[in-house]
Amino acid sequence: MKTIRTQLMLGLLVGALICTLVAGFAIYHQADHESNEQSDRQLKQIAAALPLQFVANQLLPATEDLDDKIAVQVWEKDGWQVYFSQSDMHLPPQKTMGHQSVFFAGETFRVYTETKGGRLLQISQPLSVRHKFAVNMALRMLSPLLLLLLALATLIYLVVGKALAPLDKVAGAVAIRSPQALQAIDQTGLPEDLLPIVVALNRLLARIQTTLSAQRIFVADAAHELRSPLTALKLQLQLAERSSTDELRAIAFLKLHDRLDRSSHLVHQLLTLARHEPDDVMHTPVICDLHLLTQQAVMDHSAYADSKSIDLGVASESMPVKISGNIDALGIMLSNLVDNALRYTQQGGKVDVFSGIDGGRPVLRVCDNGPGIPLAERERVFDRFYRPDGNTTWGCGLGMSIVKSIADLHAAEVHLDSNPAGSGLIVTVRLMSEALYFSGPDDDAEQGRIV
Incomplete structure (x- = not known):
């Protein structure tokens, strides 16, 4: 060219x-x-x-x-x-x-x-x-x-050479930079025709710098969080090797399996969080039926709910509502909300999942009657790897961070409220996009159709 x-x-x-x-x-x-x-x-x-x-x-x-x-x-x-x-x-x-x-x-x-x-x-x-x-x-x-x-x-x-000299200057300034040099390009003395390109390039460099910084923080946090479970796994394996009887060895292996489950859960959450950063570009939006998502989330977690004798189900007042969004990301977000509710709700508790319209906006809501979250700590639960003090249930502190990341991807708001029926927590995700339409039972085949 x-x-x-x-x-x-x-x-x-x-x-x-x-x-x-x-x-x-x-x-x-x-x-x-x-x-x-x-x-x-x-x-x-x-x-x-x-x-x-x-x-x-x-x-x-x-x-x-x-x-x-x-x-x-x-x-x-x-x-x-x-x-x-x-x-x-x-x-x-x-x-x-x-x-x-x-x-x-x-x-x-x-x-x-x-x-x-x-x-x-x-x-x-x-x-x-x-x-x-x-x-x-x-x-x-x-x-x-x-x-x-x-x-x-x-x-x-002569005139063309002089007119294109600033472009050569900008190209040279970018060419000699190292991958780590992401500071803004000097805009002093640039002609007005070239200024929008340099401004856009500086914005891109700023976004790249923010992304790289977030990645470095994420890698550092992930390495820090993985160090402890890996160390615990190694110690548990050594205990299993030194067990003198079959009974002690069985107990050691049971604990080893528990440690492996926690490590697998942590790795899965880390990968999920990495795939759904807020700065990621939204995939091609499709028509998503929120009611079908709630039913799928209940089915996926029914075995875990039965193991704790928790009454898990779709709220009776739920209604089919269709929106345009990333169906995979919304499914992961709702799965994390249900998983958190089940994990922290006591034996014999209750968890309801709701989809519908609230205040003219489509919403997803998960309600439990567990211990809830203190008001002073509700903002911090969205931070990565944060877990409230005194929490005895094992976890990695990434579930709500993933929920917030996917909500940001859809320009949605996440609200944490106390359960008015008593103890427990209500997590509401209020989607900012207007509902496309309400659907009936015959419209289920539309799920996943590209808009």
Whole structure:
């Protein structure tokens, strides 16, 4: 692909050349027109200068330029030709007086005819002589234009180079940077046409720096959080190896399985969080039925709920509501909310999942009757790896962070409220997009259709 410099140079030079050629063509036509008018006047002047009577060996007026090829012919009334000046230009006498163009012997002539002293005077000249004169005049006038074109080409080269110098400067400033140098590019002295590009580039560098910083923090936090379970796994394995009886060995392996489950859960949560950062670009939105998502979340966690004798189900007042969003991300968000509710709710508790409209906005809500979260700590539960003090249930502190990340991806709000029925917590995700429409039981086939 041609560079901007090459395109500008070629475009301007070709344009200047075309303009020069058009100017030369116009000059030729103007010169040809002027030459015809001047030559016609010359033919008439020669006719006016001819004597009324002719005597032997009389010399007639002649032009100074032998290249004009002007022929003078004189006839008597009876048609007898008494004089001709050019032996090779014997045009027949014309009946029409004045100027006219005559085609004779394969060539076009310009002829002036009049009667004078009882004789017919005819002055003629080939048009090729006039065209040659016009071409010579145009070439003489075109020479300065060609010199001007050369000067213009030099000026174009200098101006284009100077105009693109700031672009080369910006390109050079970016090219010499290391991957870690993400500071903003200096905008001082940049032309207004280039400024929007540099501003957009600086914004991109700022976003990259923010993303890299978040990744570094995430990696550091993940490494810190993985160190403890891995160390515990190694210690538990050593205890299992040193067990002296089958009973002690079985207990050690049971604890080892528990440690592995916690580690697997932590790794799964870390990967989920990494895939759904708030700065990630939303995938192609699809029509998502929130009611189907709640039913799927209940089905996925029913075995775990049964193991703790927890009454898990979809709230009776739930209704099918369809929105445009990332169906996979919304499913993960709701799964984390249900998992957290089940994990922290006591044996024999109750967890309800709701989908519907609240305040004109589509909402997802998970309600439990567990211990809840103190009001002072509700904002901090969205921080990565944060767990309230005194919490005996094992976890990694990433569930609510994942919920917040996916909510931000959908421009949604997450609210934590106390259960008005007593102890427990209500987590409400209020989606900012308008509900597409309410659906009935027959519309379930629409789930996952691309908008």
